[in-house]
Amino acid sequence: MINIDIGATAVAILTLFGIYSLMAISLNLEYGVAGVPNFGQALFVSIGAYTAGVTYTRILPLLAGVESVHPCGPTMGQALQLRSEVMAAQPIAGFINLALTFLIAAVIAGAVGFAVSYVTLRLKEEWFLALVLLVGGETARIVVRGADDLICSHNGISGIAQPFYFLGDARSSSILFMLLALALALIAYFYSQRLLHSPFGRMLKGLRENEAVTRGLGKGISLARAQIMLIGSAIAAVGGVLFALNTGFVNTNDYVVTLTLDIWVMVVLGGIGNNRGALLGAALIALLDRFTQVGAIALNMSGSPIEFNYLRFIAFGLILLLMLRYRPGGLLPESPLTTNAHDVLRRASGSQPMSKRA
Amino acid sequence: MPLLELKNTRKDFGGLRAVDDVSLQVPEGAIIGLIGPNGSGKSTLINLIAGSQELTAGRVIFAGEDISDLAPDAVYNSGIARGYQEPSLYFKMTVLDNVLLPVKGQRGEKPWYAPRWRSWQREEAAQAERAINVLEQVQLLQHYDSLAADLSGGQMKLLEIARALMGQPKLLLLDEPTAGVAPKLAYEIFQQIARLRADYGITFLIVEHRLEILFDFVDYVYVMHLGNLLAQGAPADIVEDTRLREVYFGE
Numbered sequence: 302m303i304n305i306d307i308g309a310t311a312v313a314i315l316t317l318f319g320i321y322s323l324m325a326i327s328l329n330l331e332y333g334v335a336g337v338p339n340f341g342q343a344l345f346v347s348i349g350a351y352t353a354g355v356t357y358t359r360i361l362p363l364l365a366g367v368e369s370v371h372p373c374g375p376t377m378g379q380a381l382q383l384r385s386e387v388m389a390a391q392p393i394a395g396f397i398n399l400a401l402t403f404l405i406a407a408v409i410a411g412a413v414g415f416a417v418s419y420v421t422l423r424l425k426e427e428w429f430l431a432l433v434l435l436v437g438g439e440t441a442r443i444v445v446r447g448a449d450d451l452i453c454s455h456n457g458i459s460g461i462a463q464p465f466y467f468l469g470d471a472r473s474s475s476i477l478f479m480l481l482a483l484a485l486a487l488i489a490y491f492y493s494q495r496l497l498h499s500p501f502g503r504m505l506k507g508l509r510e511n512e513a514v515t516r517g518l519g520k521g522i523s524l525a526r527a528q529i530m531l532i533g534s535a536i537a538a539v540g541g542v543l544f545a546l547n548t549g550f551v552n553t554n555d556y557v558v559t560l561t562l563d564i565w566v567m568v569v570l571g572g573i574g575n576n577r578g579a580l581l582g583a584a585l586i587a588l589l590d591r592f593t594q595v596g597a598i599a600l601n602m603s604g605s606p607i608e609f610n611y612l613r614f615i616a617f618g619l620i621l622l623l624m625l626r627y628r629p630g631g632l633l634p635e636s637p638l639t640t641n642a643h644d645v646l647r648r649a650s651g652s653q654p655m656s657k658r659a
Numbered sequence: 660m661p662l663l664e665l666k667n668t669r670k671d672f673g674g675l676r677a678v679d680d681v682s683l684q685v686p687e688g689a690i691i692g693l694i695g696p697n698g699s700g701k702s703t704l705i706n707l708i709a710g711s712q713e714l715t716a717g718r719v720i721f722a723g724e725d726i727s728d729l730a731p732d733a734v735y736n737s738g739i740a741r742g743y744q745e746p747s748l749y750f751k752m753t754v755l756d757n758v759l760l761p762v763k764g765q766r767g768e769k770p771w772y773a774p775r776w777r778s779w780q781r782e783e784a785a786q787a788e789r790a791i792n793v794l795e796q797v798q799l800l801q802h803y804d805s806l807a808a809d810l811s812g813g814q815m816k817l818l819e820i821a822r823a824l825m826g827q828p829k830l831l832l833l834d835e836p837t838a839g840v841a842p843k844l845a846y847e848i849f850q851q852i853a854r855l856r857a858d859y860g861i862t863f864l865i866v867e868h869r870l871e872i873l874f875d876f877v878d879y880v881y882v883m884h885l886g887n888l889l890a891q892g893a894p895a896d897i898v899e900d901t902r903l904r905e906v907y908f909g910e
Binding site for chain 1: 709711730731732735736740741743747749750751752753755756759760761762763765766767768769770772773774775776779783787803804806822826
């Protein structure tokens with residue numbers, strides 16, 4: 302049997318929950334609220350991860366004032382050791398580097414998300430954009446894997462230490478990292494809630510419900526959709542940075558199409574268009590992830606010939622199909638949108654709000 | 660100078676000429692009827708004016724400006740709102756959100772301001788006051804926080820008109836505003852239209868099949884047949900016109 306450290310497992314699951322929440326909120330804004338089917342979520346997450354791979358090997362040594370060594374090739378091991386030493390001894394350099402990583406990743410992902418969607422949506426409808434992003438994500442991955450210098454091609458870059466590594470104690474540093482992930486997810490949640498219950502959110506929902514009519518009511522639809530893609534992509538990239546820090550490793554193999562599928566399952570399962578649903582979906586998938594991992598190890602150790610990792614994909618596919626068939630709104634379906642205008646009318650007309658009437 | 664003028668407009672769909680060399684004028688403050696049998700090109704003409712279909716030839720002049728090449732959102736922002744033949748409300752939104760969405764130039768629609776509620780809440784409240792007036796006008800105020808999907812067919816048509824009004828249009832294009840509505844309610848919808856012209860000075864161009872109601876309210880009628888303008892005149896003259904009977908009843 303395998304022993305499970307319940308505390309460490311809880312920390313790991315909660316960290317994953319925070320990271321997945323960022324990705325799910327991002328897709329929920331794009332697809333759930335605005336109806337832009339982003340089949341390239343892995344692309345925007347990977348932009349965050351690749352950025353971390355580059356900043357931790359190029360900018361971190363500069364910030365720490367040590368001479369940098371080329372991260373790939375024969376000096377790979379030396380560079381890795383250098384990174385670890387800096388992260389252990391110079392927390393300030395580590396934090397500044399992390400802040401820069403978030404910033405650069407969000408800017409690049411946001412710019413890519415905006416530019417690709419604006420150009421594509423002006424030419425074709427949104428499902429064409431879905432294909433462009435799907436292909437774009439895979440193309441970017443293959444290009445990065447083929448580039449020798451960026452993140453050392455197929456070798457990837459290891460030793461991307463999380464920012465609290467300097468504490469030395471694995472337990473407290475991983476708890477702090479969990480809190481960082483949860484805090485960022487919380488900020489993203491409140492930000493997206495405010496966005497959703499604003500005239501901007503109303504316009505995006507209008508676009509989702511009836512594009513032609515919304516256009517006929519004076520709204521520039523390509524720009525609005527490109528704007529939400531900018532915001533969503535930036536949030537996904539922040540999630541990607543955390544994802545890389547959490548595994549401590551940047552490798553192109555982690556950002557294949559199945560990552561996009563995972564995020565779609567979270568949103569469809571939790572509730573399309575509802576940010577709380579996105580959080581619920583992220584929580585369920587984080588749990589499922591961990592259990593299938595533990596299950597796979599347990600099965601392996603018992604000598605079972607079944608490759609449990611494939612069962613995970615089968616389970617996700619089944620969840621998608623069953624949800625779309627029996628509960629297309631998700632576990633927490635979206636509620637009708639209200640901005641503060643409803644309160645104004647409520648006071649003026651003295652009538653009961655809808656929620657209290659039923 | 661007419662508020663809206665169509666000059667020799669034409670629309671081809673492949674080999675089919677849906678609108679053929681149609682010229683018409685809509686004077687400011689008028690209610691103009693556009694009638695004709697199914698497939699005569701009336702809805703296409705509305706789409707051409709609203710910018711949702713591109714002209715093959717001809718010009719559309721609105722308030723002295725050439726709007727022939729504008730996209731639908733630009734046409735709306737120039738002062739032309741439209742209704743649709745098929746249901747076109749935001750059914751998953753409340754009545755109030757349906758009428759607030761089309762308000763022009765909302766600050767809270769910009770992603771930079773949107774999450775900062777204080778930056779747009781006062782503006783939104785002011786628009787809500789306007790919405791009260793408009794919803795009161797069409798007797799939908801008590802339903803302001805119902806979902807649009809829960810309204811009756813007649814109320815949906817009225818909400819569509821109310822929604823169009825929030826953009827303060829000069830011209831309202833309506834494509835069969837009484838389609839699928841009981842006869843008594845249909846008459847009330849036209850009474851509303853007459854009242855809106857009186858109160859707000861809005862000009863109307865209305866496609867309608869219920870001629871018996873339409874003729875009570877319009878100032879002037881254009882008759883289309885197979886993409887062409889067949890006849891035009893005051894309702895009393897059009898009723899007498901034998902060509903109308905020919906195209907409608909084949910007599």
